Amino acid sequence: MYKILKRKVIAAKTVMLHVEAPAVAKSIQQGQFIMLKLNEYGERIPISISGWNREEGWLRIVIMGAGRTSNEILLMQEGDEFESLVGPLGTPSHVGKFDGTCVLLGGGYGAGAIIPVAQKLKELGNRVIGVVGARNKDLLVMHNELKEEVDALYITTNDGSEGIKGFVTNALSSIMEKENVAWVMGVGPVPMMKAIADMTRADKIPTYASLNAIMVDGTGMCGACRVTVGGETKFACIHGPDFNAHETNFEELMLRQGAYKEPEAIANEKFKDFDFSKI
Ligand SMILES: Cc1cc2nc3c(=O)[nH]c(=O)nc-3n(C[C@H](O)[C@H](O)[C@H](O)COP(=O)(O)OP(=O)(O)OC[C@H]3O[C@@H](n4cnc5c(N)ncnc54)[C@H](O)[C@@H]3O)c2cc1C
Numbered sequence: 001m002y003k004i005l006k007r008k009v010i011a012a013k014t015v016m017l018h019v020e021a022p023a024v025a026k027s028i029q030q031g032q033f034i035m036l037k038l039n040e041y042g043e044r045i046p047i048s049i050s051g052w053n054r055e056e057g058w059l060r061i062v063i064m065g066a067g068r069t070s071n072e073i074l075l076m077q078e079g080d081e082f083e084s085l086v087g088p089l090g091t092p093s094h095v096g097k098f099d100g101t102c103v104l105l106g107g108g109y110g111a112g113a114i115i116p117v118a119q120k121l122k123e124l125g126n127r128v129i130g131v132v133g134a135r136n137k138d139l140l141v142m143h144n145e146l147k148e149e150v151d152a153l154y155i156t157t158n159d160g161s162e163g164i165k166g167f168v169t170n171a172l173s174s175i176m177e178k179e180n181v182a183w184v185m186g187v188g189p190v191p192m193m194k195a196i197a198d199m200t201r202a203d204k205i206p207t208y209a210s211l212n213a214i215m216v217d218g219t220g221m222c223g224a225c226r227v228t229v230g231g232e233t234k235f236a237c238i239h240g241p242d243f244n245a246h247e248t249n250f251e252e253l254m255l256r257q258g259a260y261k262e263p264e265a266i267a268n269e270k271f272k273d274f275d276f277s278k279i
């Protein structure tokens with residue numbers, strides 16, 4: 001069993017948890033993920049890691065309520081336990097020492113997922129700029145934690161309630177004007193990652209996206225997480241989740257993500273009118 005050691009509500013329908021998992025914490029690297037299962041009746045869902053403590057044996061995760069399972073996790077409290085936690089899964093992010101500035105862009109839980117990547121890029125001696133975006137200032141998450149790890153942080157909100165008004169791509173465009181950008185990575189909603197790839201393609205700036213394909217086993221056996229990159233079929237869970245964003249077929253990814261909308265809505269029926277403001 002994997003105990004919740006710490007829990008904090010960090011925005012509407014979003015919690016940050018420290019989960020006890022000493023074996024995974026010992027070896028996990030930037031960009032890898034875990035599969036979590038709540039109890040014997042639960043499904044397994046893939047979750048990114050926003051930090052860890054190897055000595056104390058815990059992982060930091062950020063959960064945004066998207067449907068039945070993630071909503072159930074929002075209700076879990078300190079001391080509660082997950083039945084299963086499997087990891088580290090996936091291939092670590094493709095980092096190195098680059099001849100120019102690295103830019104990491106995060107939306108939603110992606111703002112947490114880019115933190116270990118920022119730490120590794122800094123460790124390798126890079127200049128790193130972080131960008132965190134949200135619809136409004138109340139939905140911004142993990143920007144304060146990311147700020148500690150980067151040389152500069154940009155915030156964007158769609159309504160202009162904090163930082164630059166607009167999308168993370170508005171910040172990226174102003175960074176590209178000022179800096180020699182050598183490497184870019186985006187983690188967040190698919191339209192955001194596609195927009196980032198479209199901006200850096202002409203300048204041939206190496207750009208990665210963390211593909212949030214639907215996953216079942218997370219170990220390359222079921223094929224659920226099939227994505228097309230560079231015209232080839234890849235499994236996001238073992239070949240990724242990070243892929244060359246310029247070669248990714250984002251339209252296919254979006255279609256496949258939406259394949260189970262109806263059963264997902266039925267499964268989430270119990271939370272349809274649930275008041276999450278009191279969690
Ligand atoms: C590598 C990876 C890392 C992720 N990291 C995080 C994270 O750190 N925090 C977080 O809140 N979410 C993360 N997600 C997304 C999370 O796994 C899904 O939101 C979750 O599975 C939704 O399940 P649900 O039952 O709550 O909602 P559902 O109603 O089942 O789904 C809501 C939407 O989530 C997506 N989804 C559903 N099932 C899966 C699945 N098994 N795998 C991937 N996507 C699915 C679909 O697009 C679906 O429309 C990650 C996904 C991937 C692939």
Ligand code: FES
Pocket residue numbers: 214215216217218219220221222223224225226235236237238
């Ligand atoms: S989740 Fe089954 S092959 Fe990737």
